[in-house]
């Protein structure tokens with residue numbers, strides 16, 4: 572019991588009083604948390620007026636408790652954090668006195684920001700965003716999300732993005748079947764294409780007559796959500812047994828060394844598929860020259876320059892190698908040609924024979940209608956439709972067809 576007390580006192584002594592000097596460490600005063608922009612909080616405090624400094628250095632320990640725990644120390648009396656604030660924020664700070672190799676901390680002072688107001692489950696979910704360099708110098712932004720499970724049908728969502736000091740509201744929404752906004756496009760933004768690891772803040776709030784919609788915030792690393800452009804000027808050729816491929820890096824402010832590629836090769840004869848990872852703009856590959864290949868290439872950032880992005884779309888398919896497929900098509904075409912000409916020839920011959928036949932054995936004259944009436948003949952024929960008229964029409968057509976053939980074939 573007595574021993575325990577001694578240890579406790581000793582701990583207190585070493586914790587609060589540096590050796591030799593009876594210096595006390597006081598916590599900071601006027602600790603405040605202020606929302607200074609979307610998803611940005613300014614943590615601010617004042618040195619305790621009672622704090623003596625003597626020959627020691629004063630620093631501050633900052634501990635972020637939520638939403639994302641973090642701990643650091645600073646000489647300044649303020650600190651700015653970029654963090655999603657919809658579920659609130661809490662942090663604490665204490666004075667740190669450094670004297671020679673001794674370090675002492677004061678008590679902590681704590682502060683917090685309440686969660687952003689709104690009914691449960693009304694926030695958007697499954698937010699996902701993609702950026703794209705559309706022209707050198709212009710970045711587009713596209714975000715999609717799902718309405719919260721508890722969001723009434725009349726909910727209208729609004730999206731804002733913040734990049735540095737610039738905040739902008741979306742004006743081009745795409746709606747779901749209840750005409751709630753679930754998608755937004757910015758065809759141009761203030762996002763700078765060449766920056767590394769900058770944050771894009773997305774803030775989505777909303778309104779409804781039946782519920783308070785709770786806002787939602789998410790931070791995205793600019794490079795991690797960039798969908799890379801397709802490699803350009805792809806050229807593929809054959810040199811003896813080798814396939815030679817060259818291309819140019821996608822439209823991007825980053826250098827060639829910042830990209831890697833996937834080369835997707837399908838052997839159309841064997842059906843073999845291969846994906847090769849390549850870190851250069853050209854390459855040579857031994858192939859089976861008796862086969863035909865289909866080739867596609869896509870690009871991404873490598874991690875040397877910055878965070879990986881999203882793979883580009885595949886380039887258009889390029890074919891290379893022996894044209895087996897075309898050969899068979901040519902075969903079919905030839906076969907078709909030959910058989911059609913044969914048929915024509917046959918028909919023509921039959922026609923010719925028929926002519927000769929009809930000259931040798933002239934057809935028996937068809938009997939005329941016995942009961943002729945004053946009505947036009949055409950009407951009578953159409954009504955009765957005897958076999959004789961059919962024959963006449965048929966032979967007329969045959970004669971016409973044959974005379975055409977006579978002219979063209981012989």
Ligand SMILES: *[C@@H]1O[C@H](CO)[C@@H](O)[C@H](O)[C@H]1NC(C)=O
Nearest residue numbers: 600601602616617618619620
């Ligand atoms: C703390 O805030 C109070 C009231 O706002 C003010 O009177 C006081 O001077 C502040 N303390 C310091 C050390 O700035």
Ligand SMILES: *[C@@H]1O[C@H](CO)[C@@H](O)[C@H](O)[C@H]1NC(C)=O
Nearest residue numbers: 695696697698699716717718
């Ligand atoms: C939305 O996200 C949840 C959790 O991340 C996931 O389980 C679900 O499949 C997603 N829904 C859709 C439609 O993508």
Ligand SMILES: *[C@@H]1O[C@H](CO)[C@@H](O)[C@H](O)[C@H]1NC(C)=O
Nearest residue numbers: 609729731774775776777778
């Ligand atoms: C949504 O957030 C923006 C930016 O903070 C704010 O100006 C706007 O009033 C909010 N709208 C609603 C409906 O809460």
